[in-house]
Amino acid sequence: MSSPVPHDPEPPIPAALVSPVNVTAGAVEHSVDVVRPRLRARPSRRVALYAGVQINGAPHLGTDVMQTAAFLLARSARDRLGVRPALRFGALDNAPHDTRVCPRTGTTYTRSYHHALGPARIEELVKRFYGGLFDALTALTGVPYTVETYTRQQRTPAFREEFLASLGQWERLRWTLAPSSGQVPVSVPCPECGWLQKSGEHTELLDADGRRARFAALCLDHGRYETDVRPDGQGWLGLSTLHRNLVKERLADRDEALPVVVKGADWAAGCRLLDEAFLCFPDSRPPARVFTPVVLSASGAKLSKSLMREGGAALSPDTPPWMLDATRWPGTPEGYAALLHRLVSLMLSEPRHFERGYTTSEIARLIAGPG
Numbered sequence: 001m002s003s004p005v006p007h008d009p010e011p012p013i014p015a016a017l018v019s020p021v022n023v024t025a026g027a028v029e030h031s032v033d034v035v036r037p038r039l040r041a042r043p044s045r046r047v048a049l050y051a052g053v054q055i056n057g058a059p060h061l062g063t064d065v066m067q068t069a070a071f072l073l074a075r076s077a078r079d080r081l082g083v084r085p086a087l088r089f090g091a092l093d094n095a096p097h098d099t100r101v102c103p104r105t106g107t108t109y110t111r112s113y114h115h116a117l118g119p120a121r122i123e124e125l126v127k128r129f130y131g132g133l134f135d136a137l138t139a140l141t142g143v144p145y146t147v148e149t150y151t152r153q154q155r156t157p158a159f160r161e162e163f164l165a166s167l168g169q170w171e172r173l174r175w176t177l178a179p180s181s182g183q184v185p186v187s188v189p190c191p192e193c194g195w196l197q198k199s200g201e202h203t204e205l206l207d208a209d210g211r212r213a214r215f216a217a218l219c220l221d222h223g224r225y226e227t228d229v230r231p232d233g234q235g236w237l238g239l240s241t242l243h244r245n246l247v248k249e250r251l252a253d254r255d256e257a258l259p260v261v262v263k264g265a266d267w268a269a270g271c272r273l274l275d276e277a278f279l280c281f282p283d284s285r286p287p288a289r290v291f292t293p294v295v296l297s298a299s300g301a302k303l304s305k306s307l308m309r310e311g312g313a314a315l316s317p318d319t320p321p322w323m324l325d326a327t328r329w330p331g332t333p334e335g336y337a338a339l340l341h342r343l344v345s346l347m348l349s350e351p352r353h354f355e356r357g358y359t360t361s362e363i364a365r366l367i368a369g370p371g
């Protein structure tokens with residue numbers, strides 16, 4: 001609260017920015033203000049902002065805009081709400097690294113980044129993709145950050161307890177997490193080789209209570225195996241995207257610091273399902289969430305690694321290569337951080353500029369400035 005507020009290294013981007021009137025006009029002056037009702041309901045001197053870090057390839061501009069917004073929102077929480085902010089990034093080392101298909105059954109097996117590379121190389125990847133940017137953003141905003149891998153997080157007793165609690169509500173919960181089928185795969189990797197069935201076709205919950213769940217599953221090479229999931233952190237637990245986020249959000253609510261989840265606006269529809277899932281637990285409420293602008297290709301589709309890989313990104317010719325792959329930024333990490341800081345400060349200057357998406361062309365125009 002009393003730490004000095006670092007100033008922008010450069011003036012804001014001067015290009016004229018025009019955004020439509022938004023739904024929250026007249027209600028929200030700054031996008032971080034959505035946290036205020038939570039703080040009034042549950043007074044806290046500290047706020048923890050949670051954001052994700054993808055490690056399955058170099059980040060694109062959309063990812064880095066979300067992360068920069070997390071730093072700036074944290075600083076605004078400090079300045080506007082008078083709380084001490086911390087920024088906690090979760091590195092998704094559960095992303096699939098390798099895939100195999102059983103020639104007999106057609107079942108897809110995957111091996112995670114964690115199982116393929118191990119913790120030391122995961123740490124290297126996080127440093128390579130994000131270390132320079134995050135350190136420079138800390139220098140610009142005064143907001144400290146930490147990075148924790150999914151593997152470390154899922155091992156904690158609290159994560160396991162929340163997972164076991166979700167099994168306790170399973171009959172209702174599985175239909176909110178998968179409204180079309182009610183099928184929510186839980187994956188436990190083979191203890192011999194670390195591979196797992198991607199959709200858990202042959203994974204079976206044998207029995208569960210509040211202290212333990214026992215699963216049986218099938219490995220392509222090692223056949224049937226059984227694994228216990230307990231709060232003591234044995235084994236490794238793979239959850240589907242929404243289930244994993246539900247467990248993480250309920251876990252975050254246990255912290256003394258008030259949790260604020262920062263996600264790209266493409267998450268809004270998924271978070272509606274998470275809100276429904278929270279209703280399955282008595283006296284449970286979802287954390288405050290702030291959605292950040294998505295970066296779009298010319299077609300209006302969000303920039304994404306899979307879209308670019310499949311060649312469907314439909315990028316306009318004025319999109320510089322570093323917008324798709326941040327490791328191709330031609331300057332220093334500090335210069336990249338300063339540019340993002342200016343760009344996202346402009347987006348945060350009014351909620352109407354924050355509650356919308358930006359094409360890569362529009363961002364190129366904003367960066368170039370008038371004339």
Ligand SMILES: [Zn+2]
Nearest residue numbers: 190193219222
């Ligand atoms: Zn195996």
